[in-house]
Amino acid sequence: MIDWVRYGPQAVLLRFAESVGEDAFQLGRAIIAELQRHPPAGLIECVPGFTTVLLRFHPSQTENIPWLGKYVVGQLAGLSSAVAPTEAAIKTIPVVYDGEDLVSLAEEKSLSVGEVIRLHSEPIYKVYLLGFSPGFPYLGELNPKLHTPRRPTPRPRIAAGSVAIGGEHTGIYSVDSPGGWQIIGRTSVRMFVHEQLCEASKPDEVFFLKPGDRVRFVPVEGGAR
Amino acid sequence: MNAEVFRVVRTGLGASIQDFGRPGFASYGVPPGGVMDDHAAAWANRLLENSPEAPVLELLLQGAHLEVLRTAWLVITGGDAHCNLPLWRILRAHAGEHIVFPNSRKGLWTYVAVEGGFDSPRYFGSASVYPRGRIGKALAGGDVLTRASGSRLALPEGVAGRAIAADERHDYANPPLLRVWPGPQWDLFTHTDRSVFFQQAWTVSPQSDRVGYRLEGTRLAPAQRQILSEPVLVGSIQVPPIGQPIVTMRDGPTVGGYPKIGLVEPEELSWLAQCRPGTQVRFKLVT
Numbered sequence: 425m426i427d428w429v430r431y432g433p434q435a436v437l438l439r440f441a442e443s444v445g446e447d448a449f450q451l452g453r454a455i456i457a458e459l460q461r462h463p464p465a466g467l468i469e470c471v472p473g474f475t476t477v478l479l480r481f482h483p484s485q486t487e488n489i490p491w492l493g494k495y496v497v498g499q500l501a502g503l504s505s506a507v508a509p510t511e512a513a514i515k516t517i518p519v520v521y522d523g524e525d526l527v528s529l530a531e532e533k534s535l536s537v538g539e540v541i542r543l544h545s546e547p548i549y550k551v552y553l554l555g556f557s558p559g560f561p562y563l564g565e566l567n568p569k570l571h572t573p574r575r576p577t578p579r580p581r582i583a584a585g586s587v588a589i590g591g592e593h594t595g596i597y598s599v600d601s602p603g604g605w606q607i608i609g610r611t612s613v614r615m616f617v618h619e620q621l622c623e624a625s626k627p628d629e630v631f632f633l634k635p636g637d638r639v640r641f642v643p644v645e646g647g648a649r
Numbered sequence: 650m651n652a653e654v655f656r657v658v659r660t661g662l663g664a665s666i667q668d669f670g671r672p673g674f675a676s677y678g679v680p681p682g683g684v685m686d687d688h689a690a691a692w693a694n695r696l697l698e699n700s701p702e703a704p705v706l707e708l709l710l711q712g713a714h715l716e717v718l719r720t721a722w723l724v725i726t727g728g729d730a731h732c733n734l735p736l737w738r739i740l741r742a743h744a745g746e747h748i749v750f751p752n753s754r755k756g757l758w759t760y761v762a763v764e765g766g767f768d769s770p771r772y773f774g775s776a777s778v779y780p781r782g783r784i785g786k787a788l789a790g791g792d793v794l795t796r797a798s799g800s801r802l803a804l805p806e807g808v809a810g811r812a813i814a815a816d817e818r819h820d821y822a823n824p825p826l827l828r829v830w831p832g833p834q835w836d837l838f839t840h841t842d843r844s845v846f847f848q849q850a851w852t853v854s855p856q857s858d859r860v861g862y863r864l865e866g867t868r869l870a871p872a873q874r875q876i877l878s879e880p881v882l883v884g885s886i887q888v889p890p891i892g893q894p895i896v897t898m899r900d901g902p903t904v905g906g907y908p909k910i911g912l913v914e915p916e917e918l919s920w921l922a923q924c925r926p927g928t929q930v931r932f933k934l935v936t
Contacts, residue, residue: 431833469672554677558677560678601781
């Protein structure tokens with residue numbers, strides 16, 4: 425059942441699932457694919473959340489938002505997760521599991537470091553959305569045994585490529601930035617190659633991932649930092 | 650022909666090139682960015698007959714110092730930093746002159762626009778600099794700014810200048826009651842929380858920047874502390890567990906997990922943007 429709520433003068437937030445999971449992921453992809461194929465009048469962009477999709481409209485549509493909300497829900501009524509677009513290839517990300525929070529996280533969970541690595545690298549993760557900083561993926565679903573709250577005080581600088589756990593999600597820092605997630609490893613794969621950004625760049629050329637992708641972490645032996 | 654117009658002698662507390670931002674890339678985690686006070690920046694471009702998208706120079710508070718390298722028409726608008734040139738009117742700046750912004754008196758953000766607009770690289774369609782996300786670089790002392798070709802400005806014979814109407818100049822120390830739309834989590838806030846939010850004057854915190862403005866006052870007590878992360882629009886009023894609202898600004902994150910009680914009417918967000926720390930603001934619900 426897809427529901428909607430107005431979000432300011434020019435936007436609609438669709439809510440299409442109660443919780444994350446394969447069905448929600450597929451339905452979210454199907455909704456975005458349908459809206460890209462048949463965009464309602466004045467649609468500027470569709471932004472995915474875990475169980476939500478934000479639709480932003482041109483300011484000229486302000487008076488029509490209540491109507492557009494109902495219209496879009498009607499347009500999407502027949503969709504199901506079964507009509508999702510073709511599967512994305514699984515992208516592989518090598519990870520050196522030597523992050524500064526790895527040992528303390530394992531101790532807190534009464535797991536060995538090896539078990540933490542196995543539990544983290546076992547699933548094929550779904551890229552639900554990108555956020556926090558350009559190209560930073562929110563990946564799900566993380567094994568509940570690894571769910572860990574963010575650090576009470578964020579670190580002032582976390583290096584790009586740090587693989588981290590924040591709450592129920594895992595992700596990869598895309599640029600050097602402050603951050604509060606628990607760092608468990610690092611990858612040489614760049615989420616955002618900002619050095620190559622030029623005027624002609626398209627997002628897919630500088631961002632490694634996009635919403636809807638699937639990824640697998642592969643543990644590798646560490647080299648020098 | 651692009652021409653060198655200014656040398657940045659000092660940036661002061663912050664200087665960057667901005668235009669009206671890059672909406673449309675939130676799916677990649679890229680915030681829209683753009684000028685903090687779109688009202689003041691738009692007037693600067695309008696007086697110069699620039700296109701509305703022409704990049705302008707955005708200065709934070711005070712301390713900036715520019716040297717004019719080539720005579721050009723320009724307009725300065727926005728925050729009053731005791732500039733040696735008048736604001737809100739078209740000016741002829743002559744090669745060799747210096748423009749200084751020594752002492753902030755009103756507002757936070759000052760804009761300098763030049764005829765034709767500044768020439769600056771556009772990433773994802775916009776010249777707006779977003780250093781935190783590694784999209785473009787903030788300006789540094791010694792940088793030279795060039796202006797784009799294609800100025801359409803030609804003041805009629807005998808017209809010495811052009812200024813904006815006095816009532817279009819915002820008095821940044823006295824923002825009006827700002828209109829707020831109900832946020833997506835409006836229903837999660839109790840009647841008491843809503844009253845606390847709309848009935849008090851909030852104080853803008855010193856912990857405010859292009860990412861977000863924090864508001865200080867009687868705290869809210871959101872019943873639900875976190876939600877599943879969802880897309881966030883600029884102007885959203887997020888309420889973290891501590892109960893002090895944060896208004897998402899132009900460079901704010903594109904997703905968030907705090908309940909949103911409301912969204913500041915986009916046309917009025919520029920008022921909030923110019924509120925210095927300590928300024929009091931009040932909100933009213935859009936009806």
